[in-house]
Amino acid sequence: xxxxxMQHLLILRLFMCYKFQNKAVLHHLLFLxxxxxxxxxxxxxxxxxxxxxxxxxxxxxxxxDDLKAEKLIEEGDGCLQITDQGRHIYVSLGSSLKAFTNFxxxxxxxxxxxxxxxxKLKCRVFCDITFRRARIGERxxxxxxx
Numbered sequence: 001x002x003x004x005x006m007q008h009l010l011i012l013r014l015f016m017c018y019k020f021q022n023k024a025v026l027h028h029l030l031f032l033x034x035x036x037x038x039x040x041x042x043x044x045x046x047x048x049x050x051x052x053x054x055x056x057x058x059x060x061x062x063x064x065d066d067l068k069a070e071k072l073i074e075e076g077d078g079c080l081q082i083t084d085q086g087r088h089i090y091v092s093l094g095s096s097l098k099a100f101t102n103f104x105x106x107x108x109x110x111x112x113x114x115x116x117x118x119x120k121l122k123c124r125v126f127c128d129i130t131f132r133r134a135r136i137g138e139r140x141x142x143x144x145x146x
Contacts (some may be wrong), residue, residue: 002066004089006043009097011063012090013104015073015082018111021118023064023080024054028121031055033106034141035130043103046141050134054125 002008011026020026027048034044048055064080067073072086082090097104114120125131134140 002070004093005063006097006100007045007059007063008067009090009094010043010100010103010107011060011067012072012082012086013094013097014107015080015086016090016094017108018116019077019079019081020116021079023061024056025116025118025121026064026080027056027060028054028118028125029107029110030057030060031125031131031140032110032121032128033103035128036106036110041103043100048140050131050136050138050140052136054122055131055140 014020014026014029030045031048031054034041034046034048037044040046045057045060047059048057050056064073067086070085072083072089073080074083075081110121114124131140
């Protein structure tokens with residue numbers, strides 16, 4: 001049993017609304033949301049590393065691993081999806097995300113703009129100036145305190 005953070009709940013909410021082809025799509029989406037504002041956002045992720053395949057966050061991966069270990073998300077039908085137990089946890093605790101509606105609105109806007117297409121999201125990541133400034137293997141948000 002883990003203690004669920006706001007970031008766990010955010011990821012569960014994303015899985016409630018969308019199916020992700022793979023974990024890279026989630027990493028790219030949350031990178032774009034975090035990079036969308038010039039100031040740090042309370043629910044944002046800023047530990048991204050530039051890889052040859054795109055943006056990668058160790059904290060997002062750790063959250064995904066937690067959710068998989070708790071059987072709240074699973075791989076199935078060629079995508080990552082939320083389980084019934086994950087839905088139950090989100091319905092029970094998800095109202096605490098109300099304080100972070102601006103962050104959610106950015107997530108929603110980006111997913112709708114690119115329609116969850118992994119190629120378009122990846123292309124947008126590679127076009128982002130913050131991403132382009134970092135070399136492969138370097139942290140992308142070097143100005144953050146993490």
